[in-house]
Amino acid sequence: MKIQNPVLPGFNADPSFIRVNNTYYIANSTFEWFPGVRIHESQDLVHWNLLPSPLSTTTLLDMKGNPSSGGIWAPDLSYADGKFWLVYTDVKVTEGPFKDVQNYLTTATDIHGPWTDPIKLNNLGFDASLFHDQNGRKYLVQQTWDHREYRHPFNGITLTEFDTKTMKLKPETARNIYNGDDVKLVEGPHLYQINGYYYLFAAEGGTVFTHQEVVARSKTLDKLSFEGEPDGPFITNMDTPDFYLQKQGHGALVDTPEGEWYYASLVSRPWNHATESSHDPRGWSTLGRETSIQKVEWDDQGWPRIVGGHGGQVEVDAPKGAIETKAPKDHSQHDDFDSDKLDLNWNTLRQPFTEKLGTVGNGKLTLVGNHSLSSTFDVSMIARRWQAFNFDAETKVKFDPQRYENMAGLVNFYNDKHYSWIYITRDEERGPVIEIAQNDNNNYTSFLKDHAIQIPAGTEYVWFKTLVRKQSYTYAYSFDGEDWHEIPVELDAAILSDDYVLQNYGGFFTGAFVGLAAVDYAGYGQTAEFDYFDYQELPDPDREKEVHPNQAG
Template sequence: MNSFANPVLRGFNPDPSILRVGRDFYIATSTFEWFPGVQIHHSRDLVHWRLASRPLSRASQLDMRGNPDSCGVWAPDLTYADGRFWLVYTDVKRYGLTTVNGAHGASMRDFHNYLVVAPNIDGPWSDPVHLNSSGFDPALFHDDDGRCWLLNMLWDHRPDRGRFGGIVLQEIDKETLRLKGERRLIYRGTERGFTEGPHLYKRDGWYHLLVAEGGTGWNHAVVMARSRSIGGPYETHPDGAVLTAAGRQEGAITRAGHGDLVELEDGSPWLAYLCGRPLPGLARCPLGRETAIQPMRWDEDGWLRSVTPGAQPDPNPPLPSLPPCPWPEQPWDGQFAPGPLPDDLQWLRSPDSGRLWSLDARPHWLRLYGRESIKSHFEQALVARRFQHFRFTASTCIDFDPAHFQQNAGLVCYYNSTKFYYLHLTRDTGGRELRIMSAIPGTGAHDSLVASELPAGPIELCAEVDHQWLRFGWRAKGADAWEWAPQRLDVSVLSDEVSLPGYPNFTGAFVAMACQDLSGAGRHADFAWFRYDARDDAPDQSGSATEMRAVESR
């Protein structure tokens, strides 16, 4: 029987919202602090996907300077109605608990929910309309009577209320795109707790509410409830979760939850959901939360159920009954040209990219302007791509002449401002040198010298990742052999599962080019190319950064 390999969107691509318009399928995923905001991928067979749009690309739509790690854009929801695409999303401005004398007090967080619309998936996308700030994970439901409704989870900051207050519903005025009427609490969730990620569907006179529960770690789950009335009351699915890998910290697909349904033209339901792939023998997922998809079924009692036994996620689902539609392979060759950044790359937080990087200042080079520190939440010159494989080599060629120790540039394996390994070129009193700066939860920050008195001119740098381990190398431009740093670094810490207490961790690892100038002079570094070469033991399942190939099971 023919099958394909999950996940279909590899590397950090969480919280999928899936949509079908005719024969075209779209998945929108969260981008958190990475700019531009929201990734929308496009497919015609549910197997092969390509990046179609990053809609939040202007300062008027999104400015995340100052947003803490793992805040920013959460859980976008993509729908289509009245001849246009609708996208709602949360911009999280604060995350954390208030602690008094060691006890948790009010959990004050700031979530702002917005709506943008566009005539086409690649835009132009409108400026945002603020909807509310009562919680996160907004989603739209377009009813068959023409009315439009907003759902979101309700945040309860009071210390004795459990924070996750249930799912609320409120109508949207389709002319003004603003809320009207009063919000209604329609579902409090189950004993799993952490009820979030709502989506609503209508089938055979029933309103079916899908939510994520159990937290976004090992006990994550997709749960459903239904009602004859949109306002409830909602009856919870008799089987409990309709998809979960609860408690399982090993296996091909774990952490399954936060799903969304789509129906093929023949009416068959498929569920897109987030998942994690732990390193073999180690309960850590440096590739982040990824997106998988698998078939479901509607049973005679009107409830949705998984095709797999025990509501388990399927690492190799059967191919859908759709004509295969692979996209032409157009992998980026790692060279830089004038214009926008290649689709593989994003940067942190700031909509003012001109202060961070340029592809025009030096033709066929990427210029990074040294800004704030590698730990900054405001203005970092850091351009990155996702980890998408357990084994890969990333390399670049850097031309950088620092004047002193406050000017640094190089290659970094980065999760957030508290977790990274940074091979950087700087200058001490004796000349240019290479150092490795590390930030690891539980062990603090470290800085070690790996090479000194480097010759003038461009230097090539590389990061070689092999499952749990990372090593850095360097060589003069055009040299044959790499010189390797003596340290073997534990790259598995660049995952959600390793964190400082109280810090959110919901993203994934990136490998990046970076430049800092802590003197404020804006010293720049130029990068001639940036390559990412996968070395997975298993057959490569991504022809480009966003494409998957079908494989035959035997």
Template sequence: MTEIRNPILPGFNPDPSVLRVGEDYYIATSTFEWYPGVQIHHSRDLANWRLVTRPLTRAAQLDMRGDPDSGGIWAPCLTYADGLFWLVYTDVKRRDGAWKDSHNYVVTAPAIEGPWSDPVYLNSSGFDPSLFHDEDGRKWLVNMVWDHRQQGGDRFGGILCQEYSVAEKRLVGEVRNIYRGSDHKLTEGPHLYRRDGYYWLLTAEGGTGYEHAVTMARSRDLFGPYETDPQKHLLTSKDAPEAYLQRAGHADIVETQAGEHYLVHLCSRPLDATRGDAPGRVVGIHEEDARRSPLGRETAIQKLIWKAGEFPRLAHGGCVPAPTAPAPDLPEHRFAPQTGRTDFAPGALPPAFQWLRTPDSARLFSLDARPGALRLFGREAPGSLFEHALVARRQTDVAYAAETEIDYAPETCQQFAGLVAWYNGFKFHYLAVTAGDAGQRQLTVMSCPADWPMMRMEQPLAAPIDLPATGRVRLGCDVDGMTLRFRFAIEGGDWTDLGLALDQSAISDEAGNGPGNNFTGAFIGMAAHDTSGRGLHADFLHFQYEPR
């Protein structure tokens, strides 16, 4: 293996925090409103990764009922010290307007798979907390501070630093503002390192849209003053609209066993840069739509050159991220390929899938109620911030096909279940089995294509399609870049295309109210809704996802 192909974590995997323990590498990424909280991937060669755990699994650690879309878990930081893994994270309860309610916690575990402790509350002064273990054994929390007094978008008041007492399980001592950032502003995502007699402070700046950037500063003293890198940005795509990786920022650094340095960072691949997973412009679409990224914010890697006493630089030169990175001096370590088909079995939900917000998953689904099926209990409406029975996996490819099979007997139009391409409550395409006025089973499509600020739900079929009164129904979709097409088949029959070409670019960060305001990515999965309150269940017999 001579090079690593970016992104290393495709699909919604933003805000990476990277860690090496011996020969093992881990990356923790944000999960926002998706449960369980925080994704941790494992690698031994920095090129091949597998999902190893989501540590925040119970109500004592995380309860996001009521959290807004793109709230919840922001920017976790994973470190290792004193024989323990340390994970700090933010649970954002309010994200719009002048104020933010962003509560920061720390949990620990003796092994990456757990068991993970109950959380210790840290503070709520801002988000993106990071725990720094200094050479003398003392621990320091750094996080950005939110200043609601400022007008406009820049309420980012700098990077705070305060000591964490392990014995007292709380922050202690003076709170210091150690760095207010460069003139690019919106300074967040801090990580501290100790090297060559300096404290090195890595931050993200410019917001998480197309102006995003990574900035480094250093100081001889932990509390500053910090000198900003004369180059200012270690990494950014803001001046390179032609680059394959856009919105590059929010980064972390790891050193290999051989002394090589690598930077992991978030990025996105807008549709004008992805066709067959390679650079190239999609023909025949509007420029503003081409700058949409249904795959969300992903994780990429770049090799660094970090000479003693000097600011680090990208190994390939400049500050624009590259589509590939030179591989480290490590043995290649591949994992067994994942199958595209999921056949449900009693026990735990397969690791590719997540649900929304609630720790009480038994209210939403069961794998034991009907062995061989995923049973979803119809709960509140699409977009509910409390009980939304949706189980889905990330879209990780620009083009894919997905299928499921449903066994479902709705009685009213308030009961509907099926296959859904989902971003949030205002961005989705939903192929649903429901019932008409006379109780007959029907197939319908509901779509909310992010027409900000109206966010209207549309029903693009000219009329619902009548289905047999009983029997399973297969539901499928085919996504190719900007376009999603639904299809269906009754039991024993062939596929029928619905003749609709829906806008898949609407299922993206940038659609609606623009980049920097939405932080997740497209999912595809199974849902059941029952706004009558009767909780009618729908059984899904399998799920299949195949890249195209």
């Protein structure tokens, strides 16, 4: 068997990677999307299955009003003392001199839950992980934030002892163990105890095309005792601009029962418009930051090295003796909404799916119109990740808008300032109509305007479809589900990427979603009824020519 990278396609960033007996788990960031923390499991590192998210209640995670790309940053999953430990950060402020965060801990004896009520740890910095020392002590390891304008904001890696009797940190033990190197932006720390050394893995360079992972080691956990790996970095694509995989860095290490070593890292697969250089801009990563797995060997000086060179490989040998895991062949999804619970692929923004947003079951999804898609509060939308460059998604909707403030339809969404959709609304003179609109950095454009498509009298249902083809996408409609009309409005998919948003402001870290939404910003709660949702992935004709040669260098 071969590991095909990325192993977790579509927005699955900042992997925390562990093994419990013969089973591997990866936990990923979810930012403002609910439920919090995405977990997959595998027994072969090749095929992965999605598990229920642990942060599924507002007791464990309350993100109402969080900014886009706030929320859950870099969770850390570990296993010790017969239970799973999950450390997670809820980021409340993303812009400006401060990063107001809260770090929490929850535990469970079963990966499926239930998870204990959260324990507050500290607010010192983000990307916190829990290290279980072989001597029985435990430590929180975390990026440290510094608001002072005359210092670099990424102020090294702090280690603080955790008292398992009181289940609290001991702040008097806090010390800086590593400052990184001149690349700076040191974050995402994980500690390991291997062959008499403490090894610290940490990310640097920002989670963009200059991203990298470095390794340092020490015999002790004393202040600033760690020395960096010679001939580093451990992994990066900064100097492999033509390779299929980019941005590799932040991640975690695991060993196999057979004594092999693997490293799970975030990764992106940018593409370019035909009119652009492939180096500048390096590209647009509409699938967000995904997860790759690389094989690791140890050199004769005891330093870890990526097999094939620090740029990584697209195809990686699976572990010896791996137990083949059954999993779907791709991430296509059909949902008839028969269950009274949303499928695991669905996410909502910042809060759980409750009757305030809608109901599901008995063959339909009902959404209650609330705030606009530009809100950070009550947004009646369910959405799932883009997990392929090419796919078709469609739905069937019944909606009787009474005002132009009433809208319901099919959405392609990045964040509150970057999205588009095809929807039913009401024109004062012509009644119900179909419109396409895009929000591009808060510049909202209605494309059809006075030529919005009038819905014939007596029409009960309207079918919507989006056709995503890597660099661009379109929308189509039907009044019978068979005769489709593609609307000649071609939209640039790059607008739904981290790389595009970063041109304008802030740090943004998610990826494109497709979903269903209803809006009634007049405040009367107009409802929309969706009959089904279908997401079908299509082959990527560019993949084969892009992945060879397999090795980056």
